[in-house]
Amino acid sequence: MSRQRVVIIGSGFGGLFAAKALKHADVDVTLIAKTTTHLFQPLLYQVATGVLSEGEIAPATREILRRQPNAQVLLGLVDDIDLTNRVVKWRFHNNYHETPYDSLIVAAGAGQSYFGNDHFATFAPGMKSIDDALELRARILKSFEIAEFTTDPVERARLLTFVVVGAGPTGVEMAGQIRELATSTLAHEFRSIDPTAARVVLIDGAPQVLPPFGESLGRKTEKVLERLGVEVLLDSIVTEVDEEGITVRAKDGTTQRIEAVCKVWAAGVKGSELGEVLAEQSGATLDRSNRVVVEPDLTLPGHPEVFVIGDMAAVDDVPGVAQGAIQEARYAAKTIKARLAHTDPPGPFAYRDKGSMATISKFSAVAKIGKIQLTGVVAWFAWLFLHLLYIAGFKQRITTLLSWALTFVTNGRSQRVVTNQQLVGRLALERLGSGVSGKLMQGEDVEPKQ
Amino acid sequence: MSRQRVVIIGSGFGGLFAAKALKHADVDVTLIAKTTTHLFQPLLYQVATGVLSEGEIAPATREILRRQPNAQVLLGLVDDIDLTNRVVKWRFHNNYHETPYDSLIVAAGAGQSYFGNDHFATFAPGMKSIDDALELRARILKSFEIAEFTTDPVERARLLTFVVVGAGPTGVEMAGQIRELATSTLAHEFRSIDPTAARVVLIDGAPQVLPPFGESLGRKTEKVLERLGVEVLLDSIVTEVDEEGITVRAKDGTTQRIEAVCKVWAAGVKGSELGEVLAEQSGATLDRSNRVVVEPDLTLPGHPEVFVIGDMAAVDDVPGVAQGAIQEARYAAKTIKARLAHTDPPGPFAYRDKGSMATISKFSAVAKIGKIQLTGVVAWFAWLFLHLLYIAGFKQRITTLLSWALTFVTNGRSQRVVTNQQLVGRLALERLGSGVSGKLMQGEDVEPKQ
Numbered sequence: 035m036s037r038q039r040v041v042i043i044g045s046g047f048g049g050l051f052a053a054k055a056l057k058h059a060d061v062d063v064t065l066i067a068k069t070t071t072h073l074f075q076p077l078l079y080q081v082a083t084g085v086l087s088e089g090e091i092a093p094a095t096r097e098i099l100r101r102q103p104n105a106q107v108l109l110g111l112v113d114d115i116d117l118t119n120r121v122v123k124w125r126f127h128n129n130y131h132e133t134p135y136d137s138l139i140v141a142a143g144a145g146q147s148y149f150g151n152d153h154f155a156t157f158a159p160g161m162k163s164i165d166d167a168l169e170l171r172a173r174i175l176k177s178f179e180i181a182e183f184t185t186d187p188v189e190r191a192r193l194l195t196f197v198v199v200g201a202g203p204t205g206v207e208m209a210g211q212i213r214e215l216a217t218s219t220l221a222h223e224f225r226s227i228d229p230t231a232a233r234v235v236l237i238d239g240a241p242q243v244l245p246p247f248g249e250s251l252g253r254k255t256e257k258v259l260e261r262l263g264v265e266v267l268l269d270s271i272v273t274e275v276d277e278e279g280i281t282v283r284a285k286d287g288t289t290q291r292i293e294a295v296c297k298v299w300a301a302g303v304k305g306s307e308l309g310e311v312l313a314e315q316s317g318a319t320l321d322r323s324n325r326v327v328v329e330p331d332l333t334l335p336g337h338p339e340v341f342v343i344g345d346m347a348a349v350d351d352v353p354g355v356a357q358g359a360i361q362e363a364r365y366a367a368k369t370i371k372a373r374l375a376h377t378d379p380p381g382p383f384a385y386r387d388k389g390s391m392a393t394i395s396k397f398s399a400v401a402k403i404g405k406i407q408l409t410g411v412v413a414w415f416a417w418l419f420l421h422l423l424y425i426a427g428f429k430q431r432i433t434t435l436l437s438w439a440l441t442f443v444t445n446g447r448s449q450r451v452v453t454n455q456q457l458v459g460r461l462a463l464e465r466l467g468s469g470v471s472g473k474l475m476q477g478e479d480v481e482p483k484q
Numbered sequence: 485m486s487r488q489r490v491v492i493i494g495s496g497f498g499g500l501f502a503a504k505a506l507k508h509a510d511v512d513v514t515l516i517a518k519t520t521t522h523l524f525q526p527l528l529y530q531v532a533t534g535v536l537s538e539g540e541i542a543p544a545t546r547e548i549l550r551r552q553p554n555a556q557v558l559l560g561l562v563d564d565i566d567l568t569n570r571v572v573k574w575r576f577h578n579n580y581h582e583t584p585y586d587s588l589i590v591a592a593g594a595g596q597s598y599f600g601n602d603h604f605a606t607f608a609p610g611m612k613s614i615d616d617a618l619e620l621r622a623r624i625l626k627s628f629e630i631a632e633f634t635t636d637p638v639e640r641a642r643l644l645t646f647v648v649v650g651a652g653p654t655g656v657e658m659a660g661q662i663r664e665l666a667t668s669t670l671a672h673e674f675r676s677i678d679p680t681a682a683r684v685v686l687i688d689g690a691p692q693v694l695p696p697f698g699e700s701l702g703r704k705t706e707k708v709l710e711r712l713g714v715e716v717l718l719d720s721i722v723t724e725v726d727e728e729g730i731t732v733r734a735k736d737g738t739t740q741r742i743e744a745v746c747k748v749w750a751a752g753v754k755g756s757e758l759g760e761v762l763a764e765q766s767g768a769t770l771d772r773s774n775r776v777v778v779e780p781d782l783t784l785p786g787h788p789e790v791f792v793i794g795d796m797a798a799v800d801d802v803p804g805v806a807q808g809a810i811q812e813a814r815y816a817a818k819t820i821k822a823r824l825a826h827t828d829p830p831g832p833f834a835y836r837d838k839g840s841m842a843t844i845s846k847f848s849a850v851a852k853i854g855k856i857q858l859t860g861v862v863a864w865f866a867w868l869f870l871h872l873l874y875i876a877g878f879k880q881r882i883t884t885l886l887s888w889a890l891t892f893v894t895n896g897r898s899q900r901v902v903t904n905q906q907l908v909g910r911l912a913l914e915r916l917g918s919g920v921s922g923k924l925m926q927g928e929d930v931e932p933k934q
Contacts (some may be wrong), residue, residue, distance in 0.1 A: 087537030089899035
């Protein structure tokens with residue numbers, strides 16, 4: 035009898051940790067992902083702001099799994115899953131493939147949600163992939179570059195205003211880093227403009243920043259941000275985004291327009307489109323964020339052989355953080371192994387909260403671990419230590435530590451390259467009418483014109 | 485009276501070192517370049533093969549010049565130079581600008597030459613910019629990725645054959661690095677293919693590799709390459725390049741076809757198109773490589789206020805290496821300063837040969853310094869030391885040393901990220917019929933469709 039075939043979709047925290055947890059199982063693992071690397075998403079904002087190189091937060095998935103002979107890694111975009119025949123349909127460009135499975139772990143993650151306003155994406159890229167981060171790096175640095183030779187004061191102010199939508203950890207970290215970039219790294223590099231005067235506006239619909247951290251830490255974070263020079267706009271909803279700015283409506287109904295060339299969207303997530311594929315065939319429910327509502331054992335209703343984990347699964351009390359996906363991955367692997375061994379499967383999945391943290395600026399972070407709240411330097415060192423611990427790859431850990439040390443000591447940033455592709459950017463490509471860039475960002479194929 | 489205005493075009497070795505040499509001069513320096521960074525071109529092949537991040541070999545030009553208050557850096561593509569009215573015309577996208585000068589230093593470099601076969605570029609990118617290197621990284625790694633799921637043995641062999649055209653230092657280094665990538669880094673990462681069986685073919689029209697190094701070093705280099713597993717094809721001219729391979733004609737007239745998906749062009753240079761602009765207005769001669777034939781003091785005939793330096797200038801006995809551009813830059817700055825001080829300008833430019841070197845593989849390099857020839861480990865350490873010395877930027881020097889140490893110890897490579905943009909690649913973009921990608925690569929503008 036041939037070995038049980040476990041197919042995993044995705045190379046994020048869910049997919050990678052599921053594969054690793056099956057290392058010693060008597061199964062054949064096939065991991066299919068649309069990128070060649072495992073992305074350490076919590077540090078993406080440091081790639082966007084020039085602190086780290088993309089390689090430091092994204093080692094090759096097949097390198098991580100090289101000493102696991104039962105795992106094969108394939109580069110491809112999954113288009114469809116046939117639940118009846120148990121086949122995953124995927125492709126790379128025009129190479130079409132079908133991979134059969136006995137057990138399937140779907141960990142395809144989530145994209146940015148624009149809450150029904152997908153046209154915002156052109157003007158305010160999200161923060162979900164290396165492509166996103168490198169494009170944002172280009173947009174941020176390009177704004178300063180263009181401002182240097184722009185004489186019209188209105189246009190110049192628009193170039194030196196940066197808007198970050200969403201005050202969760204990613205938004206807070208981006209806003210803080212853009213201000214630090216402007217006030218320390220770039221401070222003495224321009225002759226016509228004063229980079230330290232750059233405005234950074236952080237917007238959220240909630241009444242506080244970092245809502246899941248609670249009111250007290252939210253207030254403290256807000257103070258640190260304001261001391262850094264970040265303008266915090268709460269209780270405010272974004273109603274329009276265009277090339278030149280953003281329109282915001284406050285809770286009291288007043289609207290204001292903020293003129294800004296560079297916008298970042300860090301405001302909401304939307305489960306992978308594969309969730310819809312699964313829901314349609316199984317009758318599973320999707321929640322408001324397009325996430326699949328799974329059974330207590332993380333399987334798809336009516337399909338005990340299919341696990342849905344990570345950001346695309348809706349599981350009570352599990353936040354959309356790395357720890358959620360990792361714990362779910364290990365649980366799914368444990369269940370598969372128990373079934374193979376004909377032992378009792380584990381009880382319903384239970385999330386063990388290991389706390390959450392966000393860094394605001396040099397030497398300043400906030401952390402909430404159970405009832406313990408940390409702020410300032412202590413939280414910052416805790417953040418540093420834990421992030422280094424979780425970065426995959428020995429080389430990455432070493433070089434990241436060095437890059438951080440150099441950045442903190444010199445205030446300089448080592449990774450300020452923007453390619454010409456990125457300098458031209460999504461907007462110019464989309465203007466070509468091909469919509470190429472949007473497709474590229476999703477790892478999709480480009481159809482040749484006839 | 486206002487200060488003398490010196491405009492410099494280009495941020496390579498010529499442009500950057502000219503700006504630096506004018507640090508204490510009583511002039512206003514404006515450096516206009518189409519990239520935001522100063523590229524250390526000799527290490528570009530390490531970015532293409534995943535050893536270094538792009539930031540490590542390309543610090544921001546304005547960061548390097550931040551403590552030089554008389555220098556302003558502007559991001560833009562120079563379209564035209566009006567020699568009569570002494571004005572440089574440049575733009576960034578649709579922002580058009582004119583910058584007047586009293587002295588002009590043109591150091592716009594060179595692109596890849598396809599010897600009249602520009603259509604080869606689509607299938608065999610050159611090695612001149614960060615965009616090129618990152619695209620080649622994507623092409624190389626993508627070939628292994630696709631081979632892993634390709635079952636047709638002919639197509640698989642085509643994917644695992646890599647052709648490097650041009651056996652100068654860049655070609656030799658690329659060929660060696662691709663073999664090392666295949667035989668050490670990737671060796672245990674695949675399940676369907678054997679990466680160590682990858683063919684690497686190095687082609688040159690000359691009868692030896694590294695022609696400027698002389699016959700003896702050429703033979704030694706060839707032996708090391710062959711021991712590494714690189715097939716060396718000399719006395720051979722490339723007559724056709726297409727998506728699936730390359731056709732080569734040997735000196736004896738026989739032709740052969742090499743089936744290979746991934747091709748790299750490192751075979752010739754062609755001076756910047758600005759050379760044509762200068763020649764047309766001044767009557768200066770262009771040589772076969774489109775380089776401007778300058779006066780003994782590096783000025784344009786009839787225009788003592790215009791210096792042409794670096795890869796776009798044809799100067800007797802000056803090779804197209806960093807040292808040539810650096811020495812010319814310092815000479816031009818010295819001449820400008822002498823004129824300002826009304827002292828005697830320096831005599832005709834004379835190149836001081838500091839030797840040349842190329843690395844072949846781990847612990848193996850060749851160097852020629854005057855009559856001294858070095859090979860093996862000694863040359864390799866000399867190469868290492870000198871390259872570290874010349875990389876601009878303290879942070880870059882430190883992290884490069886660490887990245888090298890990690891690569892040499894672990895055989896792993898830290899920089900294996902390929903963005904979705906790069907994975908889709910130039911070919912797919914060009915198939916769209918827009919020719920976008922080619923334009924992007926040159927830093928040019930994309931015209932929107934009506």
